[in-house]
Amino acid sequence: MKLVIENLTKTYKNGVKAIDNLSIEIGTGMFGLLGPNGAGKSSLMRTIATLQSPDSGSIKFGDIDVLEDNMSLRKILGYLPQSFGVYPKMSAEDLLDYFATLKGIASKSDRQKLVKEVLEITNLYDVRRKHVAGYSGGMKQRFGIAQLLLNNPKLIIVDEPTAGLDPAERHRFLNVLREVGTNCTVIFSTHIVEDVKELCNEMAILNGGRILNHTTPQEATKEIEGTIWKKIISRDDLEENEKNFNILSSNYNQDNTLNIRVHATEKPADDFVAATPQLDDVYFIALKQDEPVLN
Numbered sequence: 308m309k310l311v312i313e314n315l316t317k318t319y320k321n322g323v324k325a326i327d328n329l330s331i332e333i334g335t336g337m338f339g340l341l342g343p344n345g346a347g348k349s350s351l352m353r354t355i356a357t358l359q360s361p362d363s364g365s366i367k368f369g370d371i372d373v374l375e376d377n378m379s380l381r382k383i384l385g386y387l388p389q390s391f392g393v394y395p396k397m398s399a400e401d402l403l404d405y406f407a408t409l410k411g412i413a414s415k416s417d418r419q420k421l422v423k424e425v426l427e428i429t430n431l432y433d434v435r436r437k438h439v440a441g442y443s444g445g446m447k448q449r450f451g452i453a454q455l456l457l458n459n460p461k462l463i464i465v466d467e468p469t470a471g472l473d474p475a476e477r478h479r480f481l482n483v484l485r486e487v488g489t490n491c492t493v494i495f496s497t498h499i500v501e502d503v504k505e506l507c508n509e510m511a512i513l514n515g516g517r518i519l520n521h522t523t524p525q526e527a528t529k530e531i532e533g534t535i536w537k538k539i540i541s542r543d544d545l546e547e548n549e550k551n552f553n554i555l556s557s558n559y560n561q562d563n564t565l566n567i568r569v570h571a572t573e574k575p576a577d578d579f580v581a582a583t584p585q586l587d588d589v590y591f592i593a594l595k596q597d598e599p600v601l602n
């Protein structure tokens with residue numbers, strides 16, 4: 308099912324326009340919403356999840372008019388917010404059974420079957436008897452996925468789920484999401500470019516409440532082929548290079564030198580070499596081009 312958003316705008320009471328006349332179509336599969344802090348990712352996700360109303364615009368998911376018919380969307384929605392709050396001292400198995408009861412699954416054996424299934428998908432079956440309150444950050448995030456799967460959702464929205472996870476937990480979490488995302492629409496927000504590269508078949512870069520680029524990770528890097536250049540400079544020369552070149556990123560080496568990456572349609576100077584485009588480059592180009600021009 309397709310999610311179609313048209314001319315969506317959301318202004319908070321303090322005057323911040325978090326979503327600015329945004330239109331986008333999102334199909335089945337893993338969709339990555341990439342943007343820096345404050346870009347409007349959570350605002351967009353909360354609005355799609357019907358937790359707040361926009362000023363104007365429309366959201367349709369398949370036949371459902373999301374803004375007119377909140378309840379129909381909620382029945383098929385799985386939403387994992389940025390922070391899930393406090394967990395009670397209950398085992399994962401008991402807590403999921405409780406959630407399933409709240410969702411109206413009256414038969415104990417049906418609940419047991421469903422709970423076992425979602426624990427297995429999220430790799431939590433072996434720790435099902437442990438208190439969720441004592442779970443690690445990554446396990447809690449996977450538990451968050453387990454609870455939303457009880458709904459059998461068609462649309463899954465996960466808001467910055469990998470923030471604060473260590474590399475191994477992040478990897479485990481992404482694997483779980485990859486598995487659940489095979490036959491529904493998953494919108495996944497992050498400020499980590501690597502997450503999108505590893506997981507998503509489609510992506511958008513969001514900044515200032517607007518979509519800067521809606522593409523696929525493969526297309527995006529292909530588009531900038533031949534325009535990324537790199538060289539190693541001494542730390543002291545950074546300022547001079549910043550004046551002369553369009554630097555996208557700079558990373559320190561152990562010997563006090565820097566690797567800089569520059570965006571230019573032609574070789575910027577003799578000492579540059581062509582670099583293979585990375586998704587990071589795509590992201591930094593989009594954000595740079597969105598910067599206000601200062602006179």
Ligand SMILES: Nc1ncnc2c1ncn2[C@@H]1O[C@H](COP(=O)(O)OP(=O)(O)OP(=O)(O)O)[C@@H](O)[C@H]1O
Nearest residue numbers: 319321323325342343344345346347348349350351
């Ligand atoms: N409830 C609110 N009231 C007022 N302003 C808000 C509210 N929620 C978000 N904002 C503002 O709206 C803008 C977008 O915030 P939002 O949280 O949607 O961005 P984000 O991309 O999710 O950022 P982060 O990665 O930091 O969570 C920011 O300027 C933020 O300060």
